[in-house]
Amino acid sequence: MTDKDLALIALRAARQAAASARHRPEPVARTERSQHDGRDPVTLDSAVDALLAQRAWNLPATGRQVRSMWRTAARDLANHVRAVAFDPASGRLELHADSGAYTLQTRLSAAILTQRLNALLGTDAVRCLHVLPPDHQSPARLPSADPPAPATPPSSGYLRALVALREGRARVGTPRRNGVPSTSGEPGDK
Structure with missing residues (x-):
């Protein structure tokens, strides 16, 4: 055997090895671990989402x-x-317009308004807008967005104390008790 024969044998062996390598599937690199012990690197988004879910925020x-x-x-x-009114189950926001023109304008702008609301809320809570006609009146169904007014008027004692306080501030030389202005105006005050 000459050097030329050895080179041909080596060339044939290399060709056979290359041909058999083409038919073998390449090993798939594993990117996920089977066990997570909490020390794996995570993105900031994932960490914040996990915190929000954990704290129910x-x-x-x-x-x-x-x-x-x-x-x-x-x-x-x-x-x-x-x-x-807003129904979280259906995502329906009810609106009440002052006039028919504003009802129509709101209905035409519903998609943009829904996108703005959801962007401000950070969720897709609002799915549709329902614009009520201007003459629609249903106080039981339409709670006000403003806080409710107090149900009972202030007590008479509170009103007397408020008047006395205002009178005390109006006077130039208010009587003092232990360095604190007295507003009762009773004879026992010094």
Whole structure:
């Protein structure tokens, strides 16, 4: 055997090895571990999402949140269209317009307004807007977005104390008790 024969044998062996390597599937690199021990690197988004889920901070939007964001999302329209009710189960926000023109304008802008609201809320809580006609009146169904007024008037004692306080501030030389201005005006005050 000459050097030329040895070279041909080596060349044939290399060709056979290359041909058999083409038919073998390449090993798939494993990217996931079977066990997570909490020390694996995670992205910031994943860490924040896990924290929100762990602390239950990602609860669905409430009606009060949606109604309070309406003024920001609606901009100029909010002066003539108010949010009156929100159903979290269906994602339906009910709106009440001052006139038919604002009803129509709100209906035409519904998609943009829904996108703005969801962007402000950070969720897709609002799925549709329902604009009620201007003559629609249903106080039981339409809670106000404003906080309710006190149910009972202030007590007479509170009103007397308030009047006495105002009178005491109006006087130049208010009587003092232990360095504190006295507002009762009773004879026992010094």
